[in-house]
Amino acid sequence: MADKLTRILYVEDEPDIQMVARLALEALGGFTVEICSSGDEALQRSPGFNPQLFLLDVMMPGMDGPNTLKMLRALTQFANTPVVFMTAKVQPGEVAGYKELGAVDVIPKPFDPMTLASRVQGIWERCHG
């Protein structure tokens, strides 16, 4: 069995979603969560926080989710760290596209705060099953 998932870095530009996600992941999931408001910020803070998993919003001003993913992959430290996209555009074709970019899964938005943590946990276990 792989390491227990504890550190998650979540990149999301909307403050209200940030708050509810933090609550869902920390209080309900028991994870430690670092939240960044942009891809740039994520690139700066990731090496210090050393997340085991990234949650990336797809549509953000400036650097979007897919581009953030590319930049993260360029850092050797995160070359293989699982990345999950969060997006409101989930059509079957798109999901496949995101996975091709290297995401392990896609969580559709709007998410249910009550199940977000178990969903993330499930994805983690599948990655390390």
Added chain:
Amino acid sequence: MADPNELQAKLKLLCDAYAAQLPEKLKQLGQVWKQLPQDSWDEEGFQTMHRMVHSLTGSGKTFGFALLSDVARNLEEHLKQLAQAKTALSAQQRRHIHGLISELHQVTLHRDAPVDNQSGLIAAAPLNRGTASSKHIFVVEDDNEQAEELKVQLSYFGYEVSVFSNLTDFRLAMQAKPDVVVLMDINFPEDSRGGVQAIREIQQERNIPIPIVFLTAHNKFDARLEAVRAGSIAYLSKPVEIGSLIDKLDNLTSPQSFTQCRVLIVEDSESLTTYYATALENAGMVVKVVNNPLDVMVPLLEFNPDLILLDIYMPECNGLELAKVIRQLDAFVSIPIVFLSAESDLDKQLFAMGLGGDDFLTKPIQPQHLISSVTNRIQRSLILRSFMVRDSLTGLLNHTAIKDQLALEVARAKRQKTQLAFAMIDIDHFKQINDTYGHPVGDGVIRSLSRLLKQRLRETDMIGRYGGEEFAAILSNADGMAAVEVLDAIRKDFSRFRHLADGKEFFVTFSCGIADISHFTDSTKLGDAADKALYQAKHDGRNQVVLAKVLAPTVSIETSASKNSH
């Protein structure tokens, strides 16, 4: 682990904050929209608008505004299409977008009911909880005795049960992805939480999670939470109280659909009625359409709708007049009436409400909006009505209501020349049960029979609690013989049903009398005949079903009379 109450409180605060920001967000959206030039394409402004809408799509439901997400998604789709053309919008496109934006405003009023504290946490967890269409149940339980007992008890309620005594067999069976509900023991000899783990693995294989009920001796919160995470829909402690298990299963296997919701649409435009009817039918409702308002009376009485959608502007008789007429009928004093109109003038809307409308939908109406509006109205009205017509112990129709229904159903059966049978049921030696075990146990017996009847009779049949330990059932499209067959099977199963009191088990029987309208042609005669047959069943030794017989001469008279009339 966080205290669930505290978590709920925090979540509610966040939702409240989101709700408070919504008006401002929509106002900004409206401003961006207004500032877009009408005669050219403004890429930047359009992108801004798209982003704002996208943000609503992705957040609304998270904060309890599911409809907002839906409408925003719809708007977003439109914007995407327009963004491909990159040309100035036509008047029609502008109108459409404008309509969707005003719909966004409307649906912000539509906040989902908050999940309540701890039980809500448990219940809210499965997002797309599967509803089982079949009545097939997999019991996974290593204790053979308990498993067999569950199988027997569940079979009385019409469930088909397969038992698995170990996880390996169960996993194997699940590979075929059967459409089942799983009752899973958590404890297995090989692993104390083996059941949860197995379910978790199986759920991951599925797009729609299978409904799971966990059975366990643990009653700790962390065990419950683990079960929730594995996608459970219920968590029952052992020994399992069969009644609450059946309630849970019933909820799953007969989802709260609106199969019984009946909507009458009165609208002169045939294309519009088709549009509305299709939307509502897709949502599982039964719809009847009337295109000429003057023809409304017969369908109104025969179809007996739960809600009426009325177009305001129709030739011959307008919707407002029609609402007044309908409201003057005793049976429809409280029926929800929703007006449909292109009228967006609030004064006129309010005037329409004063005349007996409950709601006012402005055309064009999005199907989603129509469905939610209609559903909400019906639900509220059904709840109110249920206080008046339902028996509080069993949820069955009360004495007055079932008698009223019998009159209505007999009239309908005669008009439509269909069969109808009426059954009266009385629990045998009920007083003894109360005297021996106490009233709470007696109430339990009454509930168990009511559940069994609900389970085994068809959805179209009506069941009432006639009094104390007496029940009545109206079986439409069934003659006496068919009704006898059905009720006798129920009688046999009920007599094998194990009741518990203070750890002791006991068995209960019932007697039943049945009459049908081919022999007893009005509701009073029918009721009397069923009652006499019930008395006969009691007299002949109880625990049996008796069909009311008519003396030969009466039959021949009625047959010849009906022949003459044709």
